[in-house]
Amino acid sequence: MMTTESREPLHPAARELPPREGGLASYPPVERWGDWEEYDPIAWPEKVKRRYELIPTICFNCEAACGLLAYVDRTTLKIQKFEGNPLHPGSRGRNCAKGPATLNQVEDPERILYPLRRKGARGSGQWERVSWDEVLEDIAGRIRTALVEGRPKEVMYHLGRPGHELVYLQRVFHAWGIDGHNSHTNVCSASARAGYAFWHGMDRPSPDHANARFILLLSSHLETGHYFNPHAQRIIEAKQRGAKIAVIDSRLSNTASMADFWLAPWPGSEAALLLAMAHVLIREHRYDREFVRRWTNWEEYLREERPDLPVTFDAFHRAIDELYASYTPEFAAQESGVDADTVVQVARAIGDAGPALATHIWRNTAAGNLGGWQVARALEWLVVLVGAVATPGGTAPSAWNKAVPAPPMMPPPGKVWSELLMPMEYPLAFFEMSFLLPHFLREGRGKLAMYFTRVYNPVWTNPDGLSWIEMLTDEAKIERHACLTPVWSETAWFSDYVLPMGHASERHDLMSQETHAARWIGFRQPVLRVALERRGETFDLTWQAHEAAGLGQVWEEDELWIELSWRIDPDGALGIRKYFESPYRAGQKLRIEEVYRWIFENSVPGLPEAATKEGLTPLAYMRRYGAFLVEDNVYRTHEQAPPAKDLEGATVDPVTKVISKGGAAVGVEIDGRAH
Ligand code: SF4
Structure with missing residues (x-):
């Protein structure tokens, strides 16, 4: 059993440490972001001064949604470079190489700057420039007709890289009354997500790497591990303070090369390793007995699985000891090729780390093997065994470390179920069965009147690209295809419209990710529009600012949805338009800045007060700083008592101890106390 000392995080004061010398101090001080001067490196050895305005995005x-600072030349109004935003709580001023490389995307000579319409057959490669007005009228007309004729399932939006949080997209689709969100997730992270969701209802882990004593990365080379830069910098901090790292990955990744333990199993045998580690923890009593007693449904388990045993925790220990008896390190060695001693060493290190065990899995073995979701379950079982759930240095469920502010007027979901997304014969599908879409259409299960793709290129990335070409060239199956993209792709080639959308510095989005044990928001904003508006120019829409800045007619999607919604429902008779009216000017079309003004004024705890202290509106605060820390050091969320109003009239299930109200779970009773 763990000692009392081992329950403490390795470095509980980690967050109080001053920045390392030469680190964050090298950033321009925020009070000078409005007029920052530095020498032009290209003019070297001459000392030529250039003046910039630093605008966060x-x-x-x-x-990962790291913060960037766009260096806008005050003379030319061109973006000279991107660097990190030191005020961003997740990235803390640091970026991977792809962050500053945003400039390459902005300046890409082959980027799409105007809406294009195909001239010949789909895929024939003949295009003509078309006005945005024509595009919007055609698309909105098709969507309106589909909705009016009771064909809401024929409108689908299929995305690769999402912009902001799904809730803001859902707002659009709910308002339209469609079940049309399709994603790439089932060829990516769905399995790992399923494993986590079946444990704790939230589909990702949030490791507190910086404070960990032991870090276990499963097939998560950092660059494929999702939050690359925010995680990498915290893993390095932990390592510098003495934490040990184990990587289970068949590949000698860069991350594995830096680890203390590299376990390279036969692909698909990872779960055997994890079960053997659980075996060691249980057999050697290296698990957190009190945490498991309080936070797992062991009584229910005994009643269902071991009615031969008394309902006591000692009996439960015996039950799991017997259950895991066959998953010995030798068994794991035979399955995986990793020697048994290494398995034991890692298991004991995990036990020693106790609640400071940070773990992560995403894609790879979870995505690449039949039943891969069980790998995520087995990994989370280790976290639970050592009581490392939402502890300093531990691993929290993702949603506890995210801030997703409510938007104005969230419509209820439409009462429609698209079997092109979630067919009935796949009841366990955890996300849309997106990779089967061409096959469903080929089988005659439906057609799409309007199909959007956004930064999604299945013709190239999905294994059966030719099926996608077959689908996209069949105008009876896909009646209209609009590709929302900043650049050309194989999938764009098979569309009816190629519609230029903005890069990181050319659009609004509200971001929050579980990068560490905190909750923050980051504000993506169209830098050139902000710069021009600071100079007194006004624009109705972001593309107009882009055109004024010489960029072209590059739109942002938030505004596309507002415009489409007004054209789909011009008189409000469909009940759609009201969701896209200004909360500040009754009956008027919602402006993009009003969306964020409302959210920042109403849905972000602490932001209005922080803004007032600086004499700013909440929107002006976010435009200036680009990020806001809603809550730091978010730990042990599960130990909090539910709000008293949630408990009024609630009932406790006598077996599971789940507290419910109105059919929804609001907490759980442990040792007679609500949590
Ligand atoms: S980790 Fe991701 S969000 Fe952060 S700088 Fe790199 S590419 Fe950008």
Whole structure:
């Protein structure tokens, strides 16, 4: 059993440590972001001064949502470079190489700057420039007709890299009354997500790497592990403070090469390793007995699985000891090729780390093997065994470390179920069966009147690209295909419209990710529009600012949805338009800045107060700083008592101890106390 000392995080004061010398201090001080001067490196050895305005935004090159600072030349109004935003709580001023490389995307000579419409047959490669007005009228007309004729399942939006949180997209689809969100998730992270969701209802882990004593990364080379830069910098901090790292990955990844333990199993045998580690923890009493007693449904387990045993925790220990008896290190060695001694060493290190065990799995073995979701379950079992759930240095369920502010007027979901997304014969599908879409259409299960793809290129990335070409070229199956993209792709080639959408510095999005034990928001914003508006220019829509800045007619999607919604429901008779009216100007079309103004004023705890202290509105605060820390050091969320109002009239299930109200779980009773 663990000692009292081992329950403490390795470095509980980690967050109080000052920045390392030469680290964050090298960033321009925030009070000078409005007029920052530095020498032009290209003019070297001459000392030529250039003056910049530093405007924060959010990187768009992976889901981590790191902060960027756009250096806008005050003379030319061109973006000279991107660097990190030191005020961003997740990335803390640091970026991977893809962050500053945003400039390459902005300046890509082959990027799409105007809406294009195909001229010949789909895929024939003939295009003509078309006005946005024509595009919007055609698309909105098709969607309106589909909705009016009771064909809401024929509108689908299929995305690769999402912009902001799904809730803001759902707002659009709920308002339209469609079940049309399709994603790439089932060829990516769905299995790992399923494993986590079956444990704790939230589909990702949030490791507190910086404070960990032991870090176990499962097939998670950092670059494929999702939050690459925010995680990497915290893993390095932990390592510098003495934490040990184990990587289970068949590949000698860069991450594995830096680990203290590299376990390279036969692909598909990872779960055997984890079960053997659980075996060691249980057999050697290296698990957190009190945590398991309080936070697992062991009584229910005994009643269902071991009615021969008394309902006592000692009996439960005996039951799991017997259950895991066959998963010995030798068994794991035979299955995986990793020697038994290494399995024991890692298991004991995990036991020693106790609640400071940070773990992560995403894609790879979970995605690449039949039943891969069980690997995520087995990994989380180790976290539970050592009581490392939401502890300093431990691993929290993702949603506890995210801030997702409510948007204005969230419509209820439409009462529609698209079997092109979730067919009935796949009841265990955890996300849309997106990779089967061409096959469903080929089988005659439906057609799409309007199909959007966004930064999604299945013709190239899905294994059966030719099936996608077959689908996309069949105008009876896909009646209209609009590809929302900043650049050309194989899938764009088979569309009716190629519609230019903005990069990281050319759009609004509200971001929050579980990068560490905190909750923050990051504000992606169209940098050139902000710069021009600071100079007194006004625009109705972001693309107009882009055109004024010489970029072209590059739109942002938030505005596309508002415009489409007004054209789909011009008189409000469909009940859609009201969700896209200004909360500040009754009956008027919602402006993009009003969306965020409302959210920042109403849905982000602490932001209005922080803004007031600086004499700013909440929106102006976010435009200036680009990020806000809603809550730091978020630990042991599960130990909090539910709000008293949730408990009024609630009932406790006598077997599971789940506290419910109105059919929804609001807490759980442990040792007579609500949590
Ligand atoms: S890790 Fe950060 S800087 Fe790198 S691509 Fe992702 S969001 Fe951008």
